[in-house]
Amino acid sequence: MKLDFSKAKILVIGDVMLDQYWSGSTQRISPEAPVPVVKVQDDETRLGGAANVALNLKALGANVELAAVIGDDEAGILVKQLLDKQNIMTHFHFGEQPTIRKLRILSRHQQLIRMDFEEPLLAKTAESFADNISNIVKNFDLVLFSDYAKGSLTAIQKMIQACNSAGVQSFIDPKGDCYQKYSGATLIKPNQSEFCQIAGQFQDTAELTTKAQELIQSLQLKHLLVTRSEEGMALFTPEQEPYFLATQAQDVYDVTGAGDTVIATIGAAYANGYSLKDALHFANIAAGIVVAKVGTATASLAELSDKLHLSQRHQGYVAPSKQELKELVQQAQQQGKKVVFTNGCxxxxxxxxxxxxxEAAKQGDKLIIAVNSDESVQQLKGPTRPIVPLQSRMELLASLSCVDWVIPFSEETPRDLICYLEPNVLVKGGDYQPHEIAGCDCVWDKGGKVEILSFWDGFSTTQIVERIQTSIAEEQNDEN
Structure with a gap:
């Protein structure tokens, strides 16, 4: 898949800050207090907050501009210079307060302390900023609000209404305990902790879904995305089944700015015509790239494309238990995928x-193969079979590009397994009638289909074994 995020115009609005990193070696404890002494050897300055969101969009090749309130000071000048260096157009409103700075002290890639330099933004400054920016949102395809609760988005409702009047999508990375100010937005993206602060704790996904739909209704949202750390993401849309996306295993060095990467990637993809589900998939991969880096970082279009390519390479999975496979099947079906089941020796x-x-895989989106155990093959084919033991047979099948999941079964038929997994399509090869296939009743009861496929002529394991035996016998006769 060749990604292209350059077609749409995106405006980022929010709290901008300057991230500073002082790093060096730590070899002793201070005699003045029980704290490590860092011998500073490197000094780095990066864009933070909404500026990092804009930087993430730029790294993805998006057409992006940034609107924010900054101070008329040295830090503000540095912010402007860093953005100019990235060719990001800015719409700055200069307030009386200084530009926000965050200074982090690091040693051996570990953050030891963070010092924040900031003052509250005056309400009149936020109102004036909102008035000015509301006049330009009509020039963009999507507006992305990055709220760090520093005051720039105090009057965000005015800007959301301007977006709605202009028919412009509005995505919000929220903050704080008052979400009414986000009413009418296209999408908001709280993390799980933020969501629970607003909607309350939940015990399971059913309760999460109920609370999410209630929040959507009260705020008149089109979508609600809850990011759940190691549990992935959950997307909720009115009158639709929730969409759950599992996170990808990843070595984590620093989660700083990962949320910026997620909202930026989702916005870039959606604004450029990709589906919201595809956008979440891209964001999941991009977040994995960023957390493997130290400090406020971005994922480039090249990195994302490369990771996406690798993720699409086939990696069939031999399920260790039917319970685990059941979870995988349910997750796939929640994502709208059709699961196909077949079986054999x-x-x-x-x-x-x-x-x-x-051919079986073409009947749906995910293919399960249930493989007869060695004992059941012996009962079906005779005492000299199987030639290849169960584990090797499963590994070979899992390596095929058309196969997603492989699981063994030892019963006479796989009916119990089929009824437990509840696939959407049951496939069998041979001269059968659908009602003769084990498990057909369970599939039909769930609204699924049973398909009969023809075996390819001239191919048979038994014939192969017979030819091998004949060849060995002929070689022995020649030797004699």
Whole structure:
């Protein structure tokens, strides 16, 4: 998939800050207090807050501009210079307060302390800023609000209304305990802690869904996205099933700015015509790239494209238990995917098997293969079978590009497994009638389909074994 986020115009509005990093070695404890002494060897300045969101969008190749309130001071000059260096156009409103600075002291890639330099933004400054920016939102395809509760978005409701009047999408990364100011937005993206602060604690996904839909209704939102750290993301839309996206395993060095990356990637993708579900998938990968870096960082379009390519490479999975496979099936079905089930011995894997499985996979989005255990193969095929043991057969099947999940079964038929997993499509090869297929009743009861596929002529494990035996016998006769 070739990604392109350059077509739409995006405006980022929010709290801008300057992130400073002083880093060096730590080899002793101070004699003045029980704290480490850092010998500063490096001094780095980066864009933070809404400016980092804009920087993330720029790194993704998006057409982005930034609106914010900053101070008429040295830090504000540095912010402007860093943005100019990235060719990001700015719409700055200069307030009486100094530009926000955050100074982090690090040693060996670990943050030891953070010092914040900031003063509250005057209400009249925030109102004036909102008045000015409301006049330009009509020039953009999407407005992305980055709220760090520093005051720039005190009058955000005025800007949301301007977006709605102009037919412009508005995405919000929220902050604080008052969400009424976000009413009417297209999407808001609280993390789970922020969501619970507003909607209350929940015990399971059903209660989470109920609370999310109530919040959507009260704020008149089109979408609510809850980011759940290691549990992934949950997208809620009125009158639709929730969409749950699992996070990707990733070495984490620093989560600073990961939320900026998520909202920036979602905004960039959605504004440029990708579906919201695809946008979440891209954001999930981009966040994984960023947390592997130290400090406020971005994911480039090249990095995202490369990771996306790697994620799309096939990695079939041999499920360790039917319970775990059940969870994977349910997750896929919640995402609107159609799960296909087939079964067999697959003793000596040959091209007939591959062609059949490829055809089976085309009946849906995810393919499960249930494989007969060694004992059941022996009962079906005789005492000399299987030729290839169960674990090896499953690993071979999992390596096929058309196969997603492989699981063994030892019963006479896989009916119990089919009824437990509840696939959308049951596929069998051969001269059967649908009602003769084990498990067909369970599939039909759930509104699924049963498909009969033809085996490819000229391919048979038994024939292969017989030819091998004949060849060995002929070689022995020649030697004699």
């Amino acid at each position: 697959f003793d000596i894997l040959h091209s007939g098997h591959v062609r059949y499985l490829d």
